[in-house]
């Protein structure tokens with residue numbers, strides 16, 4: 266039995282709840298969620314540098330949430346957590362906190378690491394300034410670790426749902442495989458047969474997801490501007506949850522983001538016809554997140570909805586006019602792979 270307070274707002278496929286994710290998760294039955302995709306608050310990241318003590322406290326804090334995620338996740342479900350890297354305080358030495366999170370999740374809570382992913386954001390600005398820009402002794406940090414965890418060895422997954430576009434070289438080969446490719450055994454022992462030249466609709470993506478985080482003219486940001494906000498400061502790009510939702514769930518499955526922020530995950534799930542739930546502690550972030558689900562609206566309507574969502578005790582606001590969010594104007598291109 267679900268025992269949650271009323272959501273602040275709901276859409277055709279999902280509900281957004283205000284509150285502490287730990288308390289809200291307690292209202293969900295065991296084994297009920299297909300996928301949890303989330304990016305925790307970077308208490309550490311905000312400072313950019315951490316001491317060892319801060320890191321330990323942070324990891325302990327985070328593990329309180331992941332224990333509860335394990336309870337509510339279906340056995341076939343997946344838990345995907347995006348963690349940015351960080352430096353140790355005052356030193357050009359990396360923090361190991363994201364690896365400690367992973368090891369403790371597996372050693373102490375019994376999660377399986379189904380696969381480690383790396384989200385490469387080519388648009389990331391150089392940081393930390395001291396080591397990268399001023400002293401020029403470190404490279405730009407542009408990769409987040411994304412741990413895909415599961416309760417069982419074979420969680421639901423279908424990589425053919427997230428095929429990447431073929432490289433130009435592979436496209437040439439597909440047009441005339443006899444000319445461009447001779448089946449042979451590789452030095453690695455891989456026996457590349459003639460079937461390699463068949464068009465399978467795309468290339469198997471690698472675990473390096475190249476996704477620029479460059480949202481600048483979305484409806485979400487335009488409506489945020491109307492209410493005097495610059496939007497959530499730590500959003501991930503829609504293509505990140507999109508990849509994992511397509512890869513790890515079926516239509517109608519339930520996706521949860523426990524640290525929803527601007528509810529990128531919920532809006533992505535809505536567009537992909539999955540049920541979704543979003544938990545968020547900050548009412549303003551949640552109020553702004555509703556902008557992702559509005560059809561085109563005029564300024565007055567945006568301000569009125571925002572004020573409604575920001576009032577104390579706001580609940581059950583149905584975004585009835587909601588249209589399918591238009592997230593995917595461009596074809597998916599999580600990564601480009603030379604499919605040799």
Ligand SMILES: C[S@@+](CC[C@H](N)C(=O)[O-])C[C@H]1O[C@@H](n2cnc3c(N)ncnc32)[C@H](O)[C@@H]1O
Nearest residue numbers: 285286305306499500501524526527529545546
């Ligand atoms: C890194 S942001 C998530 C951003 C999100 N992925 C997006 O694309 O907008 C983490 C969010 O977790 C929220 N948060 C922090 N502690 C929380 C808690 N105990 N329960 C629910 N949300 C929490 C913060 O307010 C913040 O908005």
